[in-house]
Amino acid sequence: xxxxxxxxxxxxxxxxxxxxxxxxxxxxxxxxxxxxxxxxxxxxxxxxxxxxxxxxxxxxxxxxxxxxxxxxxxxxxxxxxxxxxxxxxxxxxxxxxxxxxxxxxxxxxxxxxxxxxxxxxxxxxxxxxxxxxxxxxxxxxxxxxxxxxxxxxxxxxxxxx
Numbered sequence: 001x002x003x004x005x006x007x008x009x010x011x012x013x014x015x016x017x018x019x020x021x022x023x024x025x026x027x028x029x030x031x032x033x034x035x036x037x038x039x040x041x042x043x044x045x046x047x048x049x050x051x052x053x054x055x056x057x058x059x060x061x062x063x064x065x066x067x068x069x070x071x072x073x074x075x076x077x078x079x080x081x082x083x084x085x086x087x088x089x090x091x092x093x094x095x096x097x098x099x100x101x102x103x104x105x106x107x108x109x110x111x112x113x114x115x116x117x118x119x120x121x122x123x124x125x126x127x128x129x130x131x132x133x134x135x136x137x138x139x140x141x142x143x144x145x146x147x148x149x150x151x152x153x154x155x156x157x158x159x160x161x
Contacts, residue, residue: 032150033055033150033151033152034054034055034056034057034058034149034150034151035052035053035054035055035066035122035139035142035146035149035150035151035152036052036053036055036139036151036152036153036154037050037051037052037053037068037125037137037138037139037152037153037154038050038051038053038154039154039155039156039157040154040155040156040157041156041157041158041159042129042156042157042158042159043129043132043158043159043160044129044132044158044160046129047078047126047127047128047129048075048126048127048129048156049124049125049126049127050124050125050127050137050154050156051083051121051123051124051125052068052083052104052121052122052123052124052125052139053083053085053119053120053121053122054085054114054118054119054120054121054122055119056117056118056119057114057115057116057117057118057119058116058148058149059116059145059148060114060115060116060145061113061114061145061146062107062108062110062113062145063106063107063108063144063145064105064106064107064113064114064142064143064144064145064146065103065104065105065106065141065142065143065144065146066103066104066105066139066140066141066142066143066146066151067097067101067102067103067104067139067140067141068094068101068102068104068125068137068138068139069100069101069137069138069139069140070100070102070127070135070136070137070156071100071133071135071136072099072100072130073130073131073133074129074130074131074133074135074156074158075127075128075129075130075135075137075156076127076128076129076130077096077102077125077126077127078126078127078128079126080094080102080104080123080124080125080126081123081124081126082122082123083120083121083122083123083124084120084121085113085114085118085120085121085122086106086113086114086122086123088108088110088113089106089107089108089113090106090107090108090109090110091106091107091108092104092105092106093105093106094123094125102125103141104122104123105143105144107144129158131158132158132159132160133158134155134156134157134158135155135156135158136153136154136155136156137153137154137155137156138151138153138154139151139152139153
């Protein structure tokens with residue numbers, strides 16, 4: 001006995017539309033980070049700069065803090081520069097609290113240091129290369145107005161000459 005069931009074109013179209021929408025949504029899940037650090041490549045002869053940025057801030061930010069974790073056997077922290085998103089922030093700092101951990105944050109007495117929906121650079125982190133080895137940089141420990149934000153990691157890829 002052979003069982004063949006004819007599927008109506010309308011039903012097939014609904015099924016197809018459902019899967020296209022679902023796959024589109026699933027593809028965006030990995031891109032929902034609001035606070036990210038970029039990836040960089042380089043060799044041992046140069047220093048490297050990573051950018052921490054905001055993408056579509058889900059809420060306005062007046063007071064914030066976060067940590068950047070990196071491998072201190074691969075990268076040595078040098079300094080930071082403020083990005084345009086925090087240049088008007090009255091109080092802002094980024095300090096190394098232990099090897100491989102930077103604690104960054106600030107607050108402003110005026111409202112909306114980072115307005116909801118905005119995107120841009122928060123800070124630029126400069127490192128000297130200690131060892132030519134691939135490594136990951138991550139953001140975590142978000143507090144205050146960033147506490148519910150999604151974060152994205154960066155990667156350092158080193159090559160030898």
